[in-house]
Amino acid sequence: MRSMNSIKLVETLVFLRVHWHYQTITVPPQYFFCKCCFHICVFQDVLRNILDLNESVIQNEEFVLCVSGGKLFPGSIPLAHRYGGHQFGYWAGQLGDGRAHFLGEYTNRKGERWELQLKGSGKTPYSRSGDGRAVIRSSVREFLCSEAMHFLGVPTSRALSLVVSEEPVWRDLFYNGNVIKERGAVVLRLARSWFRIGSLEILTRTGELDVLRTLLDFIIEEYFKSIAMNDPDKYVVFFSRVVNETAHLIAHWMSVGFAHGVCNTDNFSLLSITIDYGPFGFMESYDPNFVPNTSDDEGRYSIGAQANVGLFNLQKLLELMEDTGADFTMTFRQLSEVTMSQLQTGSIPPSMWALSDLLSHEYFRDWVQLYLKRLMESDSDAARQHRMQGVNPRYVLRNWMAESAIRKAEKNDFSEVALLQKTLTEPFVEQEEAERAGYSSKPPSWAQQLRVSCSS
Structure with a gap:
């Protein structure tokens, strides 16, 4: 079916109005029974603090239809943005929103303006040979990571909702000719603006x-x-x-x-x-x-x-970490938890597994002496630990964690997606459920075999 487009905003080739077919996801009745059920997940922080909505709206059929692409928000005019880009160093020509629909802008009670966009919501004039869909694995990853990055203090787009469909989407995951059936999903994401460098390049x-x-x-x-x-x-x-x-x-x-x-x-x-x-x-x-x-x-x-920056002491630490294969996130986190006394005596507890991995390195003691000298110039050990724990996360969205949640979600078990939602909103705070799930433990051996690609 051919899309019907019309001019919107600036000239003809920046935005195109997209004819809406209301066929992105069929929403069954079982959607409407809980905040994070088998088919829909919502981040309440975005719901309350960006969109000024109460969590009871999740039970509303019209809301679920709108965030799944089954219906337009009142007053919404769906648009697709045209842009180009250099991909892997080479000019790729015209690209554009191939499976994302710009729904409009919302100004909240704080005066903040947020642009709403559905991803995986169907074809646009820029879909090229694609189907305009997104699969559950890529959608779960974007849904969780955009919020994880926000709570880590990294500038990021945000995610409101994830709706998973029973309808099949066919993908060649590693571009090797092995096409498999996957489940489709739609994410409603938000940003202050979706303009990119490629918006100007084209x-x-x-x-x-x-x-x-x-x-x-x-x-x-x-x-x-x-x-x-x-x-x-x-x-x-x-x-x-x-x-x-x-x-x-x-x-x-x-x-x-x-x-x-x-x-x-x-x-x-x-x-x-x-x-x-x-x-x-x-x-x-x-x-x-x-x-x-x-x-x-x-x-x-x-x-x-x-990036290629770093201070002398940090660079020396990174060299040790490279040689020993030390865990990046937990090395810094456990440095924020270890006491000066433990560093001075070398009595690192087994629970600090990332630091323990560094103990065997021949240069570790030399680095520790430099580090301790620097610590003695600052305030109390407790104040140092508190300050460091506020910037060095205990939890990040590791691929194995996302993969574990995705495998369960594909079987309609969204319990781990919900746990990750909760965990990643407070990445600097030790959480009992997250500890039981092993989110700060040494990654399982099978995690080393995981691969991800552009296929989504």
Whole structure:
């Protein structure tokens, strides 16, 4: 069926109005019986603090239809955004929202403006040969990780809801000709803006310079209000802001061991927030060449390529961690929990398994002496521990945790998705249920065999 499009916002080739077919997901009656049931999950923080809604709305049939793509929100005009991008270093031409529908903007009681978008909600004029759908595994990962990153303090898009369908979606997971049937899903995600670097690239490439200037002026006026529109250097100032804020974003990524996986220009936000969660990964054993994406054969987007900064002591620590395969997240977390006395005597308790892995390294004692010297220059040990525990998470969304939740969700058991929802909203706080689930323990041996790809 051909889509019917019309002009929206700036010129003809930035946004297209999409004819809505109301056929994304068939919503059965069993959706409507609990907050996190077999088919729908909702993050209450987004519901309450961004959309000003009470959790009772989850029981409302119209709400579920809207967040699943079965019905439009009142006043919504679905749009698809056209953009281009460099993918793995090469110009990929016109891309665009191939399975995402921009629903509109909501201004909440705090005056914040949020753009709502459905992902996995069906075809658009930019779907190319795709079906416009998303599968449960990629949708669970984006749903959980976008909120996990928010509570880690990393600038990010947000996720309101995940609705899982019984309808089949066919995917070649590793692009090897092995097509399998998977379950479809829809995520309602939010951001201050969905404009990307590729939003501007496509207009430059096609010579649409008048449209480019119009779009740039719109973006600056709407999202960079501190830049004066009558400033003759406004575009230079805008560029400088994007460069600086993107550098800060990547520093945030590095601080929590996050590798995006597909750092293409169409996946990089002009507002310097993390968007488009695909084959991402949180580094476990320290490896500067860590690549979460199996499609990245040359390691172009390895975590080490995201940034190349570090202080002397930190670099020395990372060298030890690389040699011993120490866990990235838990090494720093356990450094925030260990006492100076334990470091001085080398009496690291077995429960601090990540630090224990470092004990055998020949340079560990030398590094500890440097570290202790630095600690003695600061405040009390308790204050140091408290401060460090506020920035070094105990829990991140490791691939094995997401995979465990996905396997259960595929069997209509969303209990682990719910547990991860709860755990990842307080990543710096030790939680009894999360500890029982092993979320701060040494990863299971099978975790090393996990692979993720762009297939979703």
